[in-house]
Amino acid sequence: MDLENQARIKELAEKHGPENLVVILGGAEAESSGLACETVTNGDPTYAGPLAGVQLGLACYHVLESEIKDEIEPEVYDEQISMMEMVLEVEEIIAETKKYREMYAKYQ
Amino acid sequence: MIFPVLKASSYILIHTPDTLKHYGSTQVTTRAKDSHDDYLKQLNRHLRDFKQVVNYAPNQCxxxxxxxxxxxxxxQPWYAEANLLEGKRFGELGELMPEDEFYGLVKHVDSFDLVKLTAAFTKQVQEKLAEHPIFSQQNLALGAGNELSEIKQLLAEQDAAPLYFxxxxxxxxxRAHESDENLNSHVMLENLMAKASAYLAIIxxxxxxxxxxxxxxxxxxxSEEACGDINQRGGGNFAKAIAESAGCINATGVDMRSFCAGxxxxxxxxxxxxxxxxxxxxLVVAGGSVAKLGMNGKDHVKKEMPVLEDVLGGFAALITANDGLSPVIRTDVIGRHKVGTGSSPQAVISSLVTEPLxxxxxxxxxxxxxxxxxxNPEITKPAGAGNVPEANYKMIAALGVKRGDLEKKDLLDFVKKHGMPGFAPTQGHIPSGIPFLGHAIKMMADNTIEKAMIIGKGSLFLGRMTNQFDxxxxxxxxxxxxxxxEEGYNSEEVKRLFAAAMRKVADSLLGEGE
Incomplete structure (x- = not known):
């Protein structure tokens, strides 16, 4: 995950408390989505960014997961996301995100 | 309407493993953090030789x-020994150049005597370029070269950037200035290499x-480089500098930027x-990006594969008035991502593809x-960025399904029929739309295709001036x-005169009625 984004997430977690944050991913690929989820839950696995060794344990979902999808106005979802839903490996992306969330997230 | 044409295009790649090691941004930042980093130690083992680079199918493409x-x-993988081709260094549209010859070109395009090569190396380069089909005919300004001791002194005392082969x-x-960081030796190296690779593309x-x-x-x-000094960081103008080197004596020019969409x-x-x-x-031209050499090298090393971002890329394209032969650029079919378009992939693809159509x-x-x-997907997939062209084709097809232009079952067929495999190095602006221009000229001449859409996209947000994409x-x-x-006959003019005459008749009829 981008080092700048890691810094922003860390700052937001400090400011608002990790229990009050939900990270919503929009990555187009399973591995990078998993990596992003791991970063905001268990820390930066590449040990390159501000979240290296920082276990924020944030609640983290991909926008394609039903927990998020069901919260979005269907027209908005259709306009903004439905095309990509057709294109992406949705199941793989969800499985990979879920894997890290279930392993490391402290908040739901 | 009479449209301008794409008369010709050229494509060059320069194999630069030593420049990658010393000046690619991933390597530079890693070294600054820890000069004994494992990645840096493993890097040599993952670098290809010139022959492998020539025989690599995407490069030949x-x-x-x-x-x-x-x-x-x-x-695939195209990099596997078994899948390498009997490649040719010189191609129908350009060439692949090794690093030593390229240093010769960098010296040749240097207007401020900033590039110093040893006498022995200069001689070696001169001998090699004497065999080059183009440069053997040209008088390159390489000079006699310097003593190694002089170069070592410049490194020790003046922060010069070393060149290795x-x-x-x-x-x-x-460096081109004592304290101005915009003219330090690293920036000068990047800019001179961008200039020299663009020069090679034009030649x-x-x-x-x-x-x-x-x-x-x-x-x-x-390109995506900036030349200037402390008071005008991106003042320019690469275009004129390159035009001068290439002998475009009747040209001036300008630099145009929009990240990869440039x-x-x-x-x-x-x-x-x-x-x-x-x-x-x-003439539209761009040289290569030194910073992006080995950009995803850590992922490539981790996946036990060659570091494939080992080439600088360049291209040139000539746009002229209509010659009746070359492909026309339909200036009436232009897509653009507008400020109000939004950033969802649907909105982006609509603005660039379906709206102009x-x-x-x-x-x-x-x-x-x-x-x-x-x-090239072999470069991006191991780095977690997926198969970029394929994803784009799927998005275009999916938009077609949403609009009712295609049946969902035909989505992958569309990708296969209207798409292509990625074959360009991840040099930012280089893979963006333009790699197909040369092939398109050929395929249109052969009647294989009639229409091609060229799409460039750029990540403006990286400059932190806007969250916009382009x-x-x-x-x-x-x-x-x-x-x-035909001379003496202008259909627009005839239409105008005819309309004026009809208006007169109508007016006179109306007059009679009153």
């Missing part, structure tokens, strides 16, 4: 020796197409200049090929052969 459709037929110190690039364009460079009136440079913007703007009659011949009553399937971000597209079409109206 980029320089025009292989059509994208032929690349599809070659087994096969790990041996062979020269350096001096190849001239050699392959036979165009007279003195007829070029304007040069638009569209080349497509440059082509649209150049086509407009020609169509408007401002200039007859406009709809406005011109064309369907998605009317376009034979879409040239999107043609990044993109622009245009239609390239087989020339119908209609060049210009």
């Amino acid at each position: 980029y320089i025009g020796n292989l059509l994208p459709d032929q690349l599809t037929e070659i087994n 096969k790990d041996q110190l062979v020269g350096c690039i001096k 190849n364009l001239q050699a392959k197409s036979g165009v007279d460079l003195s007829t070029v009136e304007y040069v638009v440079e569209c 080349p497509t913007h440059a082509l649209v703007n150049s086509a407009a200049l020609v169509k408007a009659g401002v200039y007859k011949n406009v 709809d406005q011109n009553k064309l369907k998605l399937v009317d376009i034979d090929r879409y040239s999107v971000e043609m990044q 993109g622009v597209s245009f239609l390239l079409e087989k020339n119908s052969g209609t060049v210009a109206p």
Whole structure:
């Protein structure tokens, strides 16, 4: 995950408390989505960014997961996301995100 | 309407493993953090030699020796020893150059005596370039070279940037100012290499197409580098500097930027200049990006594969008035991502693809090929960025399904039929839309395709001035052969006169009625 984004997430977690944050991913690929989820839950696995060794344990979902999808106005979802839903490996992306969330997230 | 044409294009790649090690941004930042980092230690083992780079199928495709459709037929991974080709260094559209010869070109295009090469290395380069089909005919300004001790002194005392070839110190690039960081030796190295690679692209364009460079009136440079000093960091102008080196004596020029979308913007703007009659011949050119060498190297090393981002890329394209033969640039079929478009992929693809087609009553399937971000997937997939061109084709097809242009079951067929495999190095602006121009000229001449859409996209947010993304597209079409109206007959003028006469008749009839 981008080092700048890691810094922003860390700052937001400090400011608002990790229990009050939900990270919503929009990555187009399973591995990078998993990596992003791991970063905001268990820390930066590449040990390159501000979240290296920082276990924020944030609640983290991909926008394609039903927990998020069901919260979005269907027209908005259709306009903004439905095309990509057709294109992406949705199941793989969800499985990979879920894997890290279930392993490391402290908040739901 | 009479449209300008894409007369010719050229493509070059320069194999630069030593520059990668010393000046690629991933390596530089890693070294600054820990000079004994494991990645740096492992890097040598993952670098390819020149022969492997020549024999790598995507590179052969980029320089025009292989059509994208032929690349599809070659087994992957293309880098595997078993899948390497008997590649040719010189291609139909350009060439692959090794690093030592390239240092010679960097010296040749240096106007401020900043590049110093050792005498022995200079001699070696001169001998090699004497065998080069183009440069053997030209008088390159390499000088006699310097003593190694002088170069070592410049490194020790003046922060010069060392140049290595096969790990041996062979020269350096001096800083151009004592304290101005915009002119320090690293920046000068990046800029001189961008200039030299662009120069190589133009020289190849001239050699392959036979165009007279003195007829070029304007040069638009569209790389992602910035040249300037402390008071004008991006003052420019690479274009004129490159034009001077290449001998475009009747040209001036300008630098055009929009991250990776730069080349497509440059082509649209150049086509407009020609169509408007401002200039007859406009050359669009870009050299390579040193910073991006080995950008995803850590992922490649981790996945036990060669570090594939080991080449600088360059291209040149000549836009001229309609010659009745070359593909036309349809200046009336232009897509652009607007400020209000939004950033969802749906909105982006609509603005770049379906909007300009709809406005011109064309369907998605009317376009034979879409040239999107043609990044080689072998480079991007291990780094977690997926297969970029394929994702783009799927998005275009999915939008077609949403609009009812395609059936969902035909989505993958559309991708196969209207798409291509990615074959360009991840040099930012280089893979963006333009790698297919040369192939398109050929395929239109062979009647394999009639229409191609060239799409450039750019990540403006990386500059932290806006969260906006950018993109622009245009239609390239087989020339119908209609060049210009016959002299003395102008259909627009006739229409205007006829309309005026009809108005007069109508007015007089109305007058009679009153």
